[in-house]
Amino acid sequence: MIVTPLGSLGWIPTGTNHTCCYSVEINGRLVILDAGTGIARFGGPVGQAILKQYQNIVLILSHYHLDHLTGLIYIPAFFKEKELHIAGPGRQFYPAGIETILNEMIRPPYFSQPLKDYPLDLHIHELNEGGNVVAGLEVEIIRQHHSDPSIGVKLENQLCYMTDTGPAEATVAFCRRTRLMMHESFLDQNDRREDKTHTGVEDAARMAREAEAEALMLVHQNPLYPEKRLLAMETFARSIFPAASLAKDCISFTI
Numbered sequence: 540m541i542v543t544p545l546g547s548l549g550w551i552p553t554g555t556n557h558t559c560c561y562s563v564e565i566n567g568r569l570v571i572l573d574a575g576t577g578i579a580r581f582g583g584p585v586g587q588a589i590l591k592q593y594q595n596i597v598l599i600l601s602h603y604h605l606d607h608l609t610g611l612i613y614i615p616a617f618f619k620e621k622e623l624h625i626a627g628p629g630r631q632f633y634p635a636g637i638e639t640i641l642n643e644m645i646r647p648p649y650f651s652q653p654l655k656d657y658p659l660d661l662h663i664h665e666l667n668e669g670g671n672v673v674a675g676l677e678v679e680i681i682r683q684h685h686s687d688p689s690i691g692v693k694l695e696n697q698l699c700y701m702t703d704t705g706p707a708e709a710t711v712a713f714c715r716r717t718r719l720m721m722h723e724s725f726l727d728q729n730d731r732r733e734d735k736t737h738t739g740v741e742d743a744a745r746m747a748r749e750a751e752a753e754a755l756m757l758v759h760q761n762p763l764y765p766e767k768r769l770l771a772m773e774t775f776a777r778s779i780f781p782a783a784s785l786a787k788d789c790i791s792f793t794i
């Protein structure tokens with residue numbers, strides 16, 4: 540399994556890092572986690588080298604906040620001649636299904652081309668709590684705690700992607716003995732807030748240790764922290780869970 544962060548930040552892209560997007564090469568398939576501005580990297584050397592190896596691609600959306608979604612307006616440029624499956628939470632979580640939500644957002648006057656008219660082989664799937672199969676890929680999901688509904692995602696029983704969520708005991712059970720736990724760490728050890736819609740690094744590392752994950756990748760980093768502060772967060776995480784590392788844009792992680 541190879542995970543290449545294409546956008547390791549939450550909220551705001553910076554000069555060097557994009558928002559929320561991860562390429563996951565797993566069991567001979569390409570899965571993309573979230574559609575932040577990091578999708579733009581499929582137009583660059585790192586993304587192109589990955590994309591050319593795969594025909595059938597699954598893109599999973601954790602929720603519909605714009606830092607996870609902006610890249611949907613870039614996809615007509617990069618996924619021509621591919622079979623693209625987009626999956627995300629729907630009626631179990633929101634008043635409307637995924638198709639309605641996405642078609643409401645990607646249409647004039649917000650973007651010139653409506654999603655439904657994209658010249659792509661595009662398929663949209665709604666995910667329900669528990670086990671799902673999307674184009675042959677096993678995707679298990681759980682409900683998380685966030686300002687709007689978001690889902691934790693488990694791929695092929697090997698990788699857990701938990702972003703835009705407060706810390707939760709259910710996360711530990713869901714990620715039990717997973718190979719790679721990707722967990723948000725929007726707040727560092729000095730940034731304590733009452734608001735439980737995001738997770739601090741201390742809780743992320745503790746949950747990885749309790750879940751006995753093989754490795755932890757810290758994702759959805761805070762774009763307002765300078766690099767030094769992010770690196771200090773990685774060191775702190777390792778003092779709790781040694782197999783922790785900070786997701787870094789365009790640096791692949793193989794497990």
Ligand SMILES: [Zn+2]
Pocket residue numbers: 549550559604606607703759
């Ligand atoms: Zn976010």
Ligand SMILES: [Zn+2]
Pocket residue numbers: 602604685703
């Ligand atoms: Zn969010």
